[in-house]
Amino acid sequence: MVAIYYVMAVTALYFVILMFSFRNIGNIYRRATYSKYNTLSGSELVPSVSLLVPAYNEELTITENVRCLMTLNYPTYEVIVINDGSSDETLKVLIEEYGLALLPNPEVRGRLETKQVRGIYYNPQYPHLYLIDKENGGKADSLNAGINLSKYPLISSIDADSLLEKDALIRMARMYMENPEETVAIGGDVRIANGCVIENGEVKDVSLPRKMWPMFQSIEYLKAFLGGRIGWSHLNGLIIVSGAFGMFRKDYIFAVGGYRGGYPGEDMNIIIKLHRYMLENKIPYRVAFCPEAVCWTQAPDTYHILSNQRKRWGRGNLKNMIENRDMLFNPRYKVMGLLTMPYNVIFEALNLFQNYGPSGSAWIRNA
Numbered sequence: 001m002v003a004i005y006y007v008m009a010v011t012a013l014y015f016v017i018l019m020f021s022f023r024n025i026g027n028i029y030r031r032a033t034y035s036k037y038n039t040l041s042g043s044e045l046v047p048s049v050s051l052l053v054p055a056y057n058e059e060l061t062i063t064e065n066v067r068c069l070m071t072l073n074y075p076t077y078e079v080i081v082i083n084d085g086s087s088d089e090t091l092k093v094l095i096e097e098y099g100l101a102l103l104p105n106p107e108v109r110g111r112l113e114t115k116q117v118r119g120i121y122y123n124p125q126y127p128h129l130y131l132i133d134k135e136n137g138g139k140a141d142s143l144n145a146g147i148n149l150s151k152y153p154l155i156s157s158i159d160a161d162s163l164l165e166k167d168a169l170i171r172m173a174r175m176y177m178e179n180p181e182e183t184v185a186i187g188g189d190v191r192i193a194n195g196c197v198i199e200n201g202e203v204k205d206v207s208l209p210r211k212m213w214p215m216f217q218s219i220e221y222l223k224a225f226l227g228g229r230i231g232w233s234h235l236n237g238l239i240i241v242s243g244a245f246g247m248f249r250k251d252y253i254f255a256v257g258g259y260r261g262g263y264p265g266e267d268m269n270i271i272i273k274l275h276r277y278m279l280e281n282k283i284p285y286r287v288a289f290c291p292e293a294v295c296w297t298q299a300p301d302t303y304h305i306l307s308n309q310r311k312r313w314g315r316g317n318l319k320n321m322i323e324n325r326d327m328l329f330n331p332r333y334k335v336m337g338l339l340t341m342p343y344n345v346i347f348e349a350l351n352l353f354q355n356y357g358p359s360g361s362a363w364i365r366n367a
Helices: 002-034 037-042 062-069 090-098 139-149 168-178 212-234 250-255 266-280 303-323 331-349
Strands: 049-055 077-084 117-122 129-134 154-158 183-192 197-199 202-205 245-249 286-297
Touching: 002 212, 002 286, 002 331, 037 168, 049 062, 049 139, 049 168, 062 077, 062 090, 077 090, 077 139, 090 129, 129 139, 139 154, 139 250, 139 266, 154 168, 154 250, 168 183, 168 245, 168 286, 183 212, 183 266, 212 286, 212 303, 245 250, 250 266, 266 286, 266 303, 266 331, 303 331
Parallel strands: 049 077, 049 154, 077 129, 183 286
Antiparallel strands: 117 129, 154 245, 183 245, 197 202
């Protein structure tokens, strides 16, 4: 009987969030259809972005993915690849492909603590590409190293095995420019690339996966991103910006001490820290979601890999909730404290023990 009430409560609350999402679908459609974002791709008014790409053992795909990132429709940006102590030839293939050489005196602007950086590589023929080689420290540590080197006011993180649509960054920037003073983070839409036709780093033909587990995840991602995150962002209660693709104001990332390493869930942790900092300092803000900015990723195609992935996400989720338990039911933290985090604890984090499948906004990320 308890299980029945539990499922009913989950369904009812998620239905409410779905209604908030539905209310915004019309505005999103008009924005995606009629906004002249293409004219921004050559505008000097668009804020510059540092694109951070943590990479660990990506020698087979890193060259093509970097080539794709260097041809985005965006006026001014840099690509910073962070080799996180790979045990394969990731570092070597990038150095050889782009003729990179070790910088003798690189200008490192930030002071976030990271594992030792062994070298920074650069080639003037590719003025917007940098390669950081560092000791292995995990994804959060790699992002902090990239932030330290970055020179632009906005940073965007993307997984090395993911693909951005050519207009994804400019669509995000257009949303940021609507309210740059209050926008501290924007999440993009992550879709499953399994089954799609990919040529030269672009998704040419969209199709559903042919295998069962990626098919289930395609449905799950649609539900979580388009059914959940649109609604949560409308309430300014978004608890996560997917590690696969997001954009952040760098000054506030520094203000909260950068990414927290040591356990999975760094993408959730940074958003919780941003909410906490802005609310405690009474600074107006928003954490937004841009469903038109699309990133494609490969989903696990076996139950074993999928299960390990979700267990890892679950551990990170629980750790974040335990560390920030003072925010639960605390009116000081508004929607985050009174709705988002209680929902996450009761209906997301506890799923790890209830053996319900992953559902909703918190589980879907790309670690």
